[in-house]
Amino acid sequence: MIKTEKIVHLKSSRGRKVRVVREHYLRQHVPCYSSLCQARCNNDGQVLSGDVTHYVFPDVGVVVDYQEVLEVAGLRGVVFTQTACHAVQHGKGRRQYNRLRGLLKDPRHDCVLFANEFQEYAYCSREKGESQDKWHNRCVYSAAVWYHDHLAGVKPVVMITEDVSAVAEYSSLHSGIYIVSMQEYLQNFWPELQAAQDLYCSISQTLQEKESEGTEREYTEHLPSEVLEAGIKSGRYIQGTLNVNKHRAQNEAFVRLEGSSNKNTDLNSDVLVSGGKSRNRAVHGDTVVVELLPRSEWSGRAMALSEGQGEDKPPESIQSQPMPTGRVVGILQRNWRDYVVTFPPKEETQSRNSRRILATPWDQRIPKIRISTQQADALQDHRVVVRMDSWESTSLYPNGHSVRVLGRAGELETEIQTILIENSIHILPFSEAQLREMPANSPENPWRADAAARRDLRESHLVFSIDPRGCEDVDDTLSVRSLPGGERLELGVHIADVTHFVPEGSLTDLEARTRATTYYLADRRYDMLPAVLSADLCSLLGGVDRYAMSVIWELDTRTLAVHKVWYGRTLIRSSYQLHYELAQALLNGEPAQVLELTRLEPDQRDAKLAQLTEALEMLTHVARHLRAQRDQGGALELEGVEVRAQLDEDKNITALVPREPLEVHETVAECMIYANHWVARKIQESFPQQALLRYHPPPRQEYFNQLVDSATARGFTINTRSNKDLAKSLDQAVDPKDPLVNRLLRVMATQAMSNALYVSTGSIPQDQYYHYGLALDRYTHFTSPIRRYADVVVHRLLTAAISLDQDSDPSKPLASNKELEVMAQHINKKNQAAQRTQKLSTELFQCLYFKDKDPLTDPCCVADAIMYSIRANGFLVFIPQYGLKGAVYVKNREGQVVSAGQDGTCEWQSGSVHRYPDHISTVCSAGTTTFSLFHHITVRISVQPSRCHSDSLHLEVLSNTPHQSPPEPADLPGPQHRGSTQLVQEVVRLAEEATQQAQEKAAQGNRLSREERAFRQTKGPNLYSLLEEVRELALMDMQACGTGGGGLLGLIGQAGCTTSA
C-alpha cells in the first residue's frame, strides 16, 4: 500500500475554515467485479456479466443528475466510480445515496461500484488550482482507462458525460474508450429503451428550466441544519412528521411529534400548522422542524364536515379549542415518492408558458406540481407518474418531471395502476432468472421423506384443508384424530413448507422480501411467489404429496389440556380439499357432494364421509374450546365490513356482496391462531433476542370516546378499561330489534384500535409482546407462508429452533435483532400499503358499480342507512346493503337545511342546524326535523365524479324513515338463514365459558383463601383499592383533557376515511 495525503478544507463547528490533512492509502489490488477479469481479482458478490456489448462509466454529473435514468431496468453493464458515489453522497443527501447503494446491491441490476480512488494507477490527485468538476472528470476518465486495460481491452468502455469540454479533451486519447453525451449514448446503444429516453428528456428539460427561475421570494428560507439540530436539542424547535389533513389540504396540517427527541413535556398533542406560508414548502410525509407560535396566535382545528374537494373556504366559525400551533422552519428529510398526477385539459393550461404545466396530484394532500414538458397536448387528461425535484423559496409550487404515462384517467387499468403507485407498490413480472430457480414438479424429482429431517404422515394421518371456494394457494391443512387408548387427542396444523423451495438469499427470496405480501385487489391479485410455487409446488392440494411444516399437539380428550407439542417438517398428502360452505354443510348434516368421494362405491363413500364428518366435528369441538379459552382472557370479536365485488366474465360488476360468516370460518381461524401462538412461544423461547413476533399494543383510551358516546346515546355503557371488559360490554350492547347496532359498535371499537405490527423481540421489552385483540401473550404469523413474507421468516426461525433442540448448529447465522427489526418495519409498511390498496380498489369498484346507474331512477341507488356518528353539519352513516360508509349533510353550501315532510320525505329549505350529543335537528319554516343516532334513514347514492382524484360516492337523505326495501335479492343472506347455526354456536360457547368460569372461580377461591389464611387479608373490595381506582380515573380524565386534540385527530382522521368512501 502506498500512503499519500489529501488536503481537505472543512468548516469547523464554529464556522471557521480549517485545513485538514487526511491520509489516503492506495493499493494495487482493487477488485474490478467483472466476470471477464483475468487478473484474478477478489470478486466476491455481485459481478458484471460478460455478455454485454460494452461497459459504461457515467461521469459525476451524469450520476448526480440522471441517476434515475441509470436505474432503468434494461440498462446493463454500468460501472459506478467511487468518485461519483461520493459526489452523490455529498451533493444529494442521504436519501439519494441510499438509493444508489440499494441499486448497487440489487442483484437484478447489472451494475457495480469500482473503488477507483483506492486503486494505485486509477487514482489521480487533484492538482493545484484545478476545478472540482475538471478533477472529477479526470478521475472518471482515468478509472475508465484503467478498467479497459485491466480487462486487457476485451470490452470497449464508454464514458458518458454531459460536459462538452470533456468530450473534446479526452475523446481522442485512447482507442478503446469512447466518450459520448448521455443523449447520444441512449440513442445509439439502447434505442429499444424508450422509457429511459423519455425520462432523460423530462429530467434534462427540468434542469434547464431550473436555471431560468425568477427571484421573487414566496417563502421564507429554511434554516441551516446546524441551527435546526441545536434548536431541537435545546427544545426550542420540535421535530416531527408532517401530516396534511386530507379534507383541508390547503390549510391544515399537523406535525406528529417524534417521541424522545422532544423535551417539551407539557406538549403532548400534535402541532397544528395552518396555512401554506407557515407550512413553508413541506409536503405530506416530510420530517420537519417546527417552531411554536406564541400562545396568543394558537388556533383550533375546524370541526365541520367539509363538502366538496379542493375549495378554499375561510376558516369556519366552528372550531375546537386552540391547540399548539407552529410554523415550519426547516426540513430534515424529504420523503418524496412517486406521485400520480393528472394533466389539465387544454383550456386550463396557462397560455403564456405552455411548456410548464401545473398538474394536480391524485393524492389530495400533495400540492400541485409544476412540470416542464413538450407533450402537454398529448397528455391531456392522462394520469402520469412524476417525481418532485425541488421546491425553491422563490416558487409557489414544487418542480417535478414526468417519469411514465399510465393512461387515460377514468379507465379501469389506469386507476388500478394509480392506486398501486400511490401506495408505492412496484410490481414487475417475475424475471427469467427468478423463474429459472424454480424446481420442476417432475417424476425425477420425487417427494421424499428423509427419516431424520422429515416425518412421513401420508399413511397415518387424515389431512384435509378448508379454504374459500376456488382457492389455488392452499397453505394450511388440518388433521385431527384420537390416539389409541382414547385418553389423548391429536390435533395437527400443517403449513406449506415454502422455505424448502425458497432458500434464503435466492432471487425468489429477494423478490418475495421486496413484495412482502400478496396484494389482493378487488379484481386481481399480485402474488408474492411465482405461480409455480404458490399454485402448485407449495400449495397443499388434495390427493398429492407435498412438503409441510407441522405443529402437532397431543391434547387430553376431556379437558383438552396440552400434553405434548411437536414441531417439525413433514410429508403429507391432503385427502380432502374442502371449501367453507361444504364443510359447514357436512357439519350441519346436510347432504353434500364431496368431490374426492364421488367416484367411490356408495358404502365405501359413506364410511369415508362418516370419518371425515367425525374429524370435522372433533375439530369444531376443539376450536370452540380454544375460542372460549381466549374469550376468558379477553379476546375481542371484531368486525370489519368486507364487501366482495362479484364480477362476471368481462369483469363487469354484477353485485356487491357482503361476506357471510360461517362457524367453520371461525373453527379454521381458531386452529391457525393456536398454531401461530405456539410457534411464537417456541421461537421466542429459543431466540429471545431475534424472533419475529406480531404484537398488538393496547389502544389509547381517548380513542374510545366516540364509541362510548355513541353507545351512551343508545343507552349502553361500554367499559374500555381492558380488552376483557370491552369484549364483555360489547357483547351486552345488543339491540334485539336491530342487530346492526351491535355490528356498528364493533366496527367503531375496531377503528379505535391501532394495527397489530410485526416486531423483533430484541427491540421491545417482553411485557409488550401482548396481543390485545387476540388476548395472547405471544403471537406471530406462521400459517400463510405463500402469501406473507413474515411467515417465511418465522418458518426459518422455527427450523433453526428445531435444529437447536437437536444440538446441531443451524446452517446459517440468523438475522440479528437489528436486521430483523428493519425487516419487520419493511413488512409492516408493505402490509399497510396492501391494506390501503385493497380498500381503495374496493372503493373504486363501488364507484364503478354506481356509475352506470342513474341515481334518480335505479332502485339500486336507494338504500337503507343507519347513523352512527354526528358532526356539526351532518352525520356519518353506514349502509349495510353495500357495506358502505359515508357522510350525509343536512346543510348544504347555500345554507339550506334538510327538512322532512309528513311522510318523512326530505327536501331542502332554508333554516338552521342544531347539534346535540345524540341527535341533530334542523329547524326551518316547516318545522323541526330530528335525526338520532342509530336510526335508520333512506339515502340515495350517486357518484361524484372527479377528474384529478378518485371518484367518490355522494349520499343524500331522501327520507328520515327506514327504507321500505323491495323483497331482498336471493344472494343476500337473510337473518333467518343464519339463525339456526349461529344459535347453536352461541349456546355451545356460552356453556363452555360457564364451565370454564366455574373452574377458574374454584381455583381462584382456593388461592385467595390461602392468602387469607397466611396474611389475614380480606377478600372484598377494600378502601385502598377503591382510592387507587378513583385516583386512576382522575389521572385518566386529565389525560383526556390534555390530549383531547390528539384523540380527536385520530377520530376525525378515521371519519375522514369514511367520508371519502
Added chain:
Amino acid sequence: MAGLELLSDQGYRLDGRKAPELRKVQARMGVFAQADGSAYIEQGNTKALAVVYGPHEMRGSRSRTLHDRAVINCQYSMATFSTAERKRRPHGDRKSTEMSLHLKQTFEAAVMTQLYPRSQIDIYVKVLQADGGNYSVCVNAATLAVIDAGIPMRDYVCACTVGFVDETPLADLCFAEESGGGSSLALALLPRGGQIALLQMDARLHQDHLETLMEAAMTACKGVSKVLDEVVRQHLQEVSVLTGE
C-alpha cells in the same frame, strides 16, 4: 447531518484501508543524544516523540520513594500545533493528566521496576501531530524510548485503538473515525504472553461485541509489535556497526 460513511459497502474505510489494516508505522530510536533514551514514531499522521530519563535517584519529594521498586513518572503533552486549529494547551489540564496516568499504569506493568529500588524513571511524551489514537501512539513511542534507554522490560508494550462500526471492528482509528461516533477501545498488550497492560473504553458497547473487539485489538497490537521489533533490530544493527562490534 449526513454522517461520514466510516465503512463502505465494499469494505473500505475513509482513507482506503480495509477494516483490520493498520496505518503506516515508521519509527526511529535514539533521536536525542542528551537523554538516556528517545524515540520518534509516526503512525499515519499521528506523530509523537518520547524521551526517557533514568533510572536515577528520586528527585523532588523524596517521600514518594518506594523501597522495593522504581517509581515511574510519566508526562504527556500535546504540541500547540498538533491539531488543525492551533490551541494553547496549559500544562496539566485534565485530559493530559489522565493520559499521563494511563501511561504510568501501562509502564508500571511492563517495566521490571523491582530491579531499581528507590529510584525513578521519567518518561516524557509529546504529541507533535494528532490524528487519532494518541494514547496508543504514545505507548508505542515510549516503549521504543525505554528500550533505547536500556531499561529491562517484560516485553514490548504495544498499543492500538479499535473502533466498532456496522458490527465490524476497525483497527487503528484515524481522527475522523474516532470523532465520527461509535465506540472505541484502546488496548495495551504485552504481545508474547498476551497479557493486557491497559484496557480503556469510554463509550457504550453491547457485551456480545466485546469479545470480537478485544480479539481485533489483540491482532492489531501484535501487528504493531512486529513493526516495533523490526525497528529495534534495525537500530541495534546500525549502532553495532557504528561501535564496530
